Amino acid sequence: MNLWLDQGSCLIFEKGNLKLGFCNSDEAETAGTITFLYDSIKEVDAVYQTFEEISTTKPKVNPDYNIYHFWGKDPEGRSLEFQYFLKPGECPEGAENPIEILNPDESKPKLLLTRLIPQNAIDLLSEVFEVHANTAERGLSREELLGAVADKDALLCLLSDKINAELMDKGKKLKVVSNYAVGYNNIDLDAAKERNIAVCNTPGVLTESTADIAWSLVMAAARRIPESEIFLRQGKFTGWEPMLYLGQDVHGQTLGILGMGRIGQAVARRATGFGMRIIYHSRTPKELDFEAELVDFETLLKESDILSLHSPLTPETDGLIGAKELAMMKKSAVLINTARGQIVDEEAMIAALKNGEIFSAGLDVFAQEPFIPDELMQLENVVMLPHIGSASFKTRSDMGELAAKNAIAIVQGEEPPARVI
Template sequence: MNNSVRPRVFVTRDMPQPAIDRLKEFAYVDLWPAFPAPEKHELLYHVSQADALLCMLSDPIDEEVMAAGKKLRVIANYAVGYDNIDVAAATRRNIAVTNTPDVLTETTADMAFTLLMAAARNLIAADRFTRDGFWIAWHPLVLLGHDVSGATLGIVGLGRIGQAVARRARGFGMRILYTSRHRNPAAEAELGVEYCSLEELLQQSDYVSLHTPLMPETHHLIGAKELQLMKPTAILINTSRGNVVDQEALTAALQDGTIGGAGLDVFKEEPISPDDPLLELSNVVVAPHIGSATIETRTKMGMMAAENIKAVLEGRRPPNLVNKDLYSSPSK
């Protein structure tokens, strides 16, 4: 089919080739070539020509972007979350918004537990210690960390990823507490997790892992008050959204020993500034938002986004629709 009559999809970052190939089967693909995200004026230009937009969680898709997309019919977010998109504005403009749920559950849970283990055992500091030539002898007091086996893990948000983290924690013989918007008796029976309030969880846990979506009620859910409730040896893990935590309060708590450490894959602003004081701290393990960064998972995410786009362009309800009011029935 001639490109001039094919629908046009603007993809804001390169992704695994199978997903690009799938898009090319039914559309002309306008792929952003640079490593950094397109700036606002560049995004507006490319969206103005697009029938579909495949964007990343770091791309702010607001009313201005949608207004530029005169032909825009679908915004496919390459993520589970979609707080970067003004969904209400999209709905008003009859633009479908889709996401990529389920496929990154296990991968993100792996990352959360990786951060937990690395922070607990001072792995990053140990790596530097060894590479920098400080390992001149074995010593009983060098790089002491804390046990994970038998410790208490508090999970904030027992959704799919939270439950996947709980399954991993069971293998370490951990006591598992959880708090969530809704109590989950089925998960309690299956995973042996114990329900409690956020305050109780913070007071009792050796490790706290955050798995709640970012919403108005979860913005800065963990702030100075909550950090004060935690044990001075406790470690906070965040693979959810950066603004679930008050980053300034966390930095202060890590600086003054209010808590023992943190493992972070997400931040209030991404990318985090190299000058951020958080990065000066030795009791923090940081990663550049790579919770879903495996070849297998990122490929599945791309394929799912492509199928969502294809469905909308063909006049069908996409499999992973966020603004469900656009379609009066599942068959639409």
């Protein structure tokens, strides 16, 4: 029998044709997982047919780890993973070439679109570019992305696409990386500067819709709306009760904003209609069209009834809200995060929610998307959304139009509407 460590955390046992992995990672979402390893995509598909009853997902590519896999649960509740490591450029049958040229025209510069976006943006891009788009219902694997960027003049990508020096060196003709997001922590800005590649984003257009989602989470988490609805749908409601699903008031309370940028201001502005006291912590004082008090970080934590996070992800904000900070908050406090999952220490937040250190949380972002720890999934006092802060028809269309205009401007030698560098 052979033993070895895979990726430093998964102990692999091999005997004959059987390969079995046990994950000893300290990450909640993978700790204790039993992984069965296979030698081909077909083997994983065949195993799925056998174990479909206990599966929790269908077989799919995970481009972050370049694997083809599915998840399941055994009768004891243990997490099972059935997995095959993809070879360079390999994809499941029917998805060998996820890149499709939407408007063949060799006279135009080439643009790689890593996922399909609203049609208005694609139409705009097609006027200027020959658009090479990933038409699969999944993200590109790392190998696919590196291969597809090779002869492209422009790249329109998502926040989930890692755009680093390695990719830029593959895309020797790249003039612009246009991010379909307001954030750009997926892009190595220093590498882009060194290679004279412009980087653009989509600020402003998603401000109001993201603020709407933040307020949806405020109301849902403070007033226990999802819990109450499940209770009702399960047929447990037998009539009005004096102590049924008591939540926290929102009106007249103190709203704390961490990061008073565009979205933070939009969230705070909505709070004026609830008669709330507004406090905020930001790097610099802001000129605001509503009343709000600039406070230090500790005061923000201690006095907020609802704390809403709107800071960008930087080395300084990574893990900013940890066990120490959560312990400073009121036991009745509600934590809202529509910014970036990594700003909060997820394990510390789970412990705080379990132990009653804070009342509840409303989350649209997570530390390791799309993976969400089982412990978090099982908590009733957390409301979770699948990163849909900007997911309205109009906003996503506006984002697409701005991202397209950014890419077009750069290749035409003009100043783009929203340039990062």
